[in-house]
Amino acid sequence: MNARNQRLCLLVGIIFILILSSCGSDTTTTGSKSSTGGGGTTGAKTHLSIMVGGLSKQIYLPNMLTKQLGFFDQEGLDVTLIDEASGQSSENSVLAGQVDAGSGSYNHTIELQAAGKQMQCVVQLDIAPGEAEMVSAKEAGSITSIKDLKGKNLGVTELGSGTQTLTIALLHNAGISQDQAHFLPVGAGDTFIAAMQQGRIDAGMTTEPTISRLLSSGVGKVLADLRTPQTTQAALNGSYPFICVFMKNDYVNSHKDITQKLVNAYVKTLKWMHTHTADEIAAKMPADYYAGNKALxxxxxxxxxxxxxxxxxxxxxxxxxxYNIEKETNQAVQGKQIDLSTTFTNEFTSKAN
Known part of the structure; x- marks a missing residue:
């Protein structure tokens, strides 16, 4: 073999080795971990799915705002927010293992324990309901107080939802049992407004921005206001922490690192909200949440x-x-031993703060 052929063979050999080396070193892995928070590649984000009982409702605002501000990402979390009709749907999906966490009303954790199931709030988003019992403008002349709701058709998000619990509590304080009213599941937003316009409900419990839409259009009026801690205290004879993020107790106990990251993200959002104006907060939300009227x-x-x-x-x-309200209004809770300390925890928020 002459020198020219030797050099050619050597060059081909070097190229072949370089190609093999390049293929062997291409081991970069993409993607996220499973929704259970376990396994996955080192450095990859942990994927969590959270079902929210109405993403566009303002009482649930911290969920989407946390994502919009990038705080989930900062904590190494890849979070999917799933929109559902009510917090009760979220609760059922968490129990079934279909999602990792849910966002709904705190009282569900008490009701679940009465049924032998364990769920706990890991971060409290709302310290008052942010709801109002609205009365149809057509019925406002005859319905001037909660006592006048006896025998009426009352709208709630879903049967068994937090909106129904709040309505029952108001009725109870007025001396009316829940079987003396008729509850209709009508959702929120457009479906709630349509139900009131069509006369299918005489009154109903709903949230912002549906409340302001009813007021501005003249379709409804406020009968009982639960949109501040002070008005809630007056209407329910006590405080009523409402929307939270809940997870199964056994999941929290076995995934404390992931739970801490999740709570860190939400606490960052809550602190951000308290240092910014309503205009600045609204500007971070998806445009379709405004229902065509950002000013409102x-x-x-x-x-x-x-x-x-x-x-x-x-x-x-x-x-x-x-719990006091649940004992007075919910037969499924009455007579049951409830350990309130297992229905919530401040362990993670304390560390986040």
């Missing part, structure tokens, strides 16, 4: 900013107050 959305948000927790902690008197 901002006005509604201003009226209920006080409901959002400043730090994510469960208020000290909250669990007992909510």
């Amino acid at each position: 959305y901002v006005t509604a948000l201003k009226s209920q900013l006080p409901i959002f927790s400043p730090d994510g902690n469960m208020p000290s008197d909250g669990p007992q107050s909510v």
Whole structure:
């Protein structure tokens, strides 16, 4: 073999080795971990799915805002927010293992324990309901107080939802049992407004921005206001922490690192909210949340900013107050031994703060 052929063979050999080396070193892995938070590649984000009982409702605003602000990403979490009709749907999906966490009303954790199931609030988003019992303008002349709701058709998000619990509590305080009213599941937003316009409901419990839409259009009027901690205290004879993020107790105990990251993200959002105006907060939300009227959305948000927790902690008197209402109004809870300490935890919010 002459020198020229030797050099050619050597060059071909070098190229072949370089190609093999390049293929062998291409081991970069993409993608996220499983929704259970386990396994996955080192450095990859942990994927979590959270079902929210109405993403466009302002009481649930911290969920989407946390994603919009990038705080989930900062904590190494790849979070999918799933929109559902109510917090009760979220609760059922968490129990079934279809999602990792849910966002709904705190009272569900008490009701679940009465049924032998364990769920706990890991971060409290709202320290008051941010709801109102609205009466149809057509019925406002004859329905002037909660006592006048006896025998009426009352709208709630879903049967068994937090909106129904709140309505029952108001009725109870007025001396009316829940079987003396008729509850209809009508959702929120357009479906709630349509139900009132069509006369299918005489009154109903709903949230912002639906409340402000009813007021501005003249379709409804406020009968009982639960949009601030003060008005809630007066209407329910006690505090009522409402929307939170809940997870199964056994999941929290076995995934404390992931739970801490999740709570860190939410606490960052709550602190951010308390240092920014309603206009600045609204500007971060998806445009379709405004329902075609951003100014009205901002006005509604201003009226209920006080409901959002400043730090994510469960208020000290909250669990007992909510439990008292459950004992008085919910037959499924009456007579059951409830360990309130397992229905919530401030362990993660304390560290986040």
